[in-house]
Amino acid sequence: MRQILAIINKDILQWTRRPLYFISSILLAVLIISLVGNTLSGATSIPFGVYDPAGVSQLSKHLADAKKFHVTTYDDLHKAESDLAVGHIVALANVSQDPLEDSVQVVTEGHNPLVDDQISMGLLNVLTQKATELNLPLHTAVLFPVNFSLRDYITPGLAAYLCYVLASMNLGFSWIYEWTEKTYRQIILAPNGLQSAIAAKTFTVTVEAATVLWIALCLTAPTNGFTLGHNFPGLVGTTLASVFAFTCIGLAAACLLKTIRIYTMTVSIVGVALMFASGIIIPVEAMPQWEQFCAKALPMYYSADAFKGVMLGVPASYLKDFLVLLAWAAAGLTFAAVLLHKRKAAM
């Protein structure tokens, strides 16, 4: 026990004496939550043109109220179409002026399907929420009404992703640094040193990564306007379980990859793939079948599910999530322990 505490103490001392690393970790987490989160939750001022000189539809007012569009009204259809062609507006709603015809033609420039998607989402929002006021025969209903925005919905997934990133980064410094500096031998040549190092460093990395994540979440929640939920113990437990799992997996990867350069490169590439393949951005249900299968085998999917549950109060399979994370942790730790025992001199 004294050995384990000594290694924990030593690692935390080293961590606190690298202030640049600590600050950059928080900065990285803040950037990901802010930039990625805001980007994914969509624009709030899409330039949108409305040609409805007679004001028959009130579409212009409702589009502006949706807070998703910056609406420009046109009296001249040709001017509106030329503005669309040069990109001053990204879509044009051409409201039919014929009193006998209820129709709105939405025209887009056409070269960017993602813009079309954004406009579709915004328009659908307006049409479903304001359908009766628009005199359109359109009705909507929601089975489980929720009171959170898209921004809120994305942040738990980003938190899960950050658990992976921060655990990997801290793990790299904790282990690979020791190997590079050759101080690792001091530990493993002490009686039972290797076992103590595995226990101590897994604990230290988990605590360090979780601390950075919580600081980043607390800094960005008020400024970016997303909710942290009301389940604080759940948030702590989910963070620790997720970071612990990624720490153990990261250790196995570090034992295989060994050098900091190859490790950080691999972690970065895998991180990007995980972000898209784990359902934290695109819902798993919207993915191809084979990708759904992959997503549900990966720990980040379950981490994101647990984070959504504790932060948003949506249903989550907590038991399954924690068991899968634990299984991944056990596999990573076992694999790493075997490799570390075999490769003592090589590290």
Added chain:
Amino acid sequence: MRCSEHGAGSKLLTQPAIQAVKLSKSFGKRLVVDNLDLTVRAGELYALLGDNGAGKTTTINMLTTLLQPTSGEFYITGINGIKDSEKTKGAFGIVSQDVSIYQELTAFENLSFIADLYGIASKVALERIERLLSEAGLTERANDLAGSFSGGMQRKLQIASALLHEPKVIFMDEPTVGLDPASRRQIWTSLKRLRTEGVTTLLTTHYLEEAELLADRIGIIRAGKLVAEGTIDELRHKIQGIRSIAIRLGPEIEENVLNEKLEKLKKVFSIEVKRDVLRRTISFAQPKDRLLVHSMHQLLNWLDEEQIPFSRFATSEPNLEEVFLAVATSGEGVDSPELNESPDLEPEYN
């Protein structure tokens, strides 16, 4: 002296501190250490010399449990290093070739961490840390970050770390490589002190003068095999005895007569003679096909017969570099007849 049994209660009083028995290590098909038999007595400083790739570091890695041997056994203070590797870890310390201290920790914190790793009681640890820092000349820098130390200071701190748990055996893998001469001398002082304290040291080094200066015994390893072993004198004498002789001539003989006599000497003994006019000495190297002591005897007799006065003579033995080169570069061990053949030939004169 070898350990014959290793059961509980059967340790001999004179058991060696380090013993390797037919130790081998292969990496795939490449045999790096080949049936190495090595014994280091308690309290001895043993230097292991060899070229790059000879197997020195691999040997140390095996003896310190970092590498699993392919075959063979080793014992550290009588403990089987393969069956009881965790037990052996408390018995030795290691100073590896790379400086391995924590740059972000102070000197005191580095040593305190090691004390905790080895479970040394706090009060005892404090005393030892203070003593070791004092011996290393680092007391005033105890609270400075190790990263701010010079190379020599870091190495001294590393040695202090290896000694903190008072091991009976120290392994040192090229401890002075990359250090300036002053730092090297300080490390040598530390090593000499260890020897007086009875710590067994196995030292690998490239510096022959370091081995010559410090070691009680030297082993030369080549291609994973121990090809020579012994004290410096034993190794020197195994290489054709003494190497050269210098004779101080008297002032009584005239210069031109002396020159004629020396020309004659060269022809008679078929040797090259070097002359130092200022010191009035002549010297010559040992002929390859003769023992120098016999040549010296014949030469002195000849000088008497030719009435060339001389006042004194001296012989020089081969230095360790000559021994090392003779063994490390030749295909033979030090006891090989080829390195030691010396047919006695009479001088070619009537």
